[in-house]
Amino acid sequence: MRLVVALLAVLLIAPAYGELVREDPLEAQVRELARDLRCTVCQSESVWESNSTLARQMRELIRTRLAEGESREDVLRYMQSRYGDFILMAPPKRGLNWLLWGLPFVLLVLGLTLLGRTLAAWSRAAAAGPAAAPPPMDEATRRRIEAELERLGEER
C-alpha cells in the first residue's frame, strides 16, 4: 500500500517539477523584465502582474525584442525613452530621485532622534525625584477650606 502511495505521489509531483525545469529561458527573461516595468494604466502594478491590454501588448513587445536579440538593457532603455522614468517600478538613483530614496531614512533618523530626546527628558525628570513641594498655603485659604469641610460634615 505504501509503495502505491509513494508511486502516486511521484506521478503527481513529476509533471510540476518537469514544467519548472522546462521553462523557456526567453519567458524567464520576459518575466524578469516585465516585473521591473510599471503598468502605465494601473495602480502600482507591474507589466508582468497586470492583465490590462496595454500591459499584455507591452509583454508581447518585450518578448519580440528579446527574441530579436536585444538585451535587457536595450529594452529598458527603449521603454524609458518612450515613457520616461515613470515606466520603471524603482526610480533610478540619480538627481532629485535621491530624495525619494533618502528622505524616508532621513525622516526616520529625525523621528528617532526626537523620540530619544523626549524619552531622555522624561527619565531625567523622573530621576530628579518627586516634584517640589507645593508652596505653603496662606492662612485665609486654610481657614476657608476647614470651614467648607465643617459645613459638609454638618450637611451629612
Added chain:
Amino acid sequence: MRLWQVALLGTLLAVFGLFGYGLTLNPRHIPSVLEGTPAAPFAGEELFSGEPVALEALRGKVVLVNFWASWCTECAREHKNLLRLHDRYRSHPEFAMVGIVHQDEAEQARDFLRRFGGGYPNIVDASGAIAIDYGVYGVPETFLIDRDGTIRCKHFGPIVGSNWDRIADGWVHSLVEQGELNSCG
C-alpha cells in the same frame, strides 16, 4: 520658537507650497519625454480604402496624430472638434491629420466613423506597437508633429473647451501659419 519647530513649520509650508503650485498646473498637459524628439515612423492601411498611410510620406507637413477608440466616450466628445480642425485646414497643403485606432477592432472603428463622420485617414494599431512607440497611456491622446518630423506637443484627454482653443488656435495655428511654436502650455 525652537529650532526644530522652525524646521517643522518650514517643511510644512514647503509641502503646502508644492501642493498649491500643483493646483495651478494643467493636469491634461503631461510633459512627455517625447516632446522634442523625432516622431517614430508608423504605417498601416486606411480603415476604409485600404490605401497605405505612412508618417514618412507626410514629411514636410505639420501632422496631428490622434489615438482613439470607438469604446472611448471622451474620444466621441472630441470627435466633432477633430472634424472641425480637419475642415479648417482641409485645403492647406502643409497640414495633415491621422487617426490611430487603439485597442479596438477595425469594424467597431468603422461603425464609429460611419455614425459620427470622418474625413482624414485612420489606421488600426492592432499590436499596440505604435501606441507604445508614442508612450501612450490611454485614449484620447494627441500629438503634434512639425514639418521636420519632430514631436512638438502631446495632449492627454479630449480636445474640448479651453483645450480646443489651446490646441487649434494655439499649437496648430502657430505651427502651420507662422511656422513657430514656443510652448505647449
